[in-house]
Amino acid sequence: MVDYKIYGDQELVQLMRSGDERVLIEIYDRYWEKMLAVAFNRLGNQEEAEECVQDVLYKLWKLRENFSLVKDELANYLARAIRNQSFNILDRRYRERLKAEGFPPAEEINLHTPEHELIMRELEQQIDSVIRSLPAQCKLVFTLSRHEGFSTKEIAEKLQLSENTVKSHLKKANKDIRNNTKLLTTLVFIPIFFQ
Template identity: 40%
Template sequence: MVAYTEYTDQELSSLLQQGDHAAFTEIYNRYWRKIFVVAHKRLGDQEEAEGIVQDLFLNLWRKRESFRLTTGFQNYFAIALKFEILDVMRKWANVSKYENELSFTYTEADESMLRSADLEELRQKIQLTISALPEKCQLVFRLKHEQGYSQKQIAEELNISEKTVEAHLAKAKKQLRGKIGGLLELILFLCF
């Protein structure tokens, strides 16, 4: 019997389409380090690079039955990695833009109101509002803001999709904005 390490990319691809776990493991072992090194070099962020590697292989496994390899896994991963890196950079650019907009949103009156506000009273109001949320929504919010989990970590911890995590966070923030007002992000930053 031929060892998986001796199979070509095309042979591994065929086995992958059949759901062969050992073929998938061989593909992972051959390429994960190369993908990680390139992602880390381009982004300068180890955690993001690890996340990209996981996402690429997870997507490959999910699409295994319809997956068709045309040239080789080296080319496939190079192209897929390029798009993943662009997505991360777009996300970073949007966050940076949002932070810049947020910094110009607050007026001196807002700052003086915050200085005079009793943070403990705000914390209590936030906790009451959070406690009134549905259980899963409350758990997602607490993991994000009290425990510092990323949305991806929350999704993995609770075995739900990242889109579901986003929906729970949006619902929680909507409720909090209704009770606290437009300075929610700044207040959350100060209170958590």
């Protein structure tokens, strides 16, 4: 019997493209905990986090014939997929809450005006710029936490820092992002309330 643990990400993807279901089991075993940590970090709910991971793995399998990794590692791809699926779940949760509270559905509010799209792009660029301007250690901690899904404890162990130092770096990064995006964030949400 083949031991899939010896294969790298690119090899797993090639085997998956050929329809080998055992590859999905290896991806599950290899990345489940990290994916779950990223999902739980964003959603704060174990059941939704597990559902999120299952959805991502299901979609990966459905796309297997056309799926490829260029430079990325599979872990990075999966972290991004979890982040996007988490946004979908949060959006669904938000819509359900608004509906329960009697607010109009979001479809009735036009958020896709050219002005709104431009502001959103500028906001994204501004956030990226703030992240790039963070001190090296702070940027690394922030990236490991938000993009890779590592817990505070895992980051502390990986970088040989105390957990309090990791928390301080995350606090600084969040504060810098918040302080440098206040105006654009306000511009994004003000039109929603005046339509």
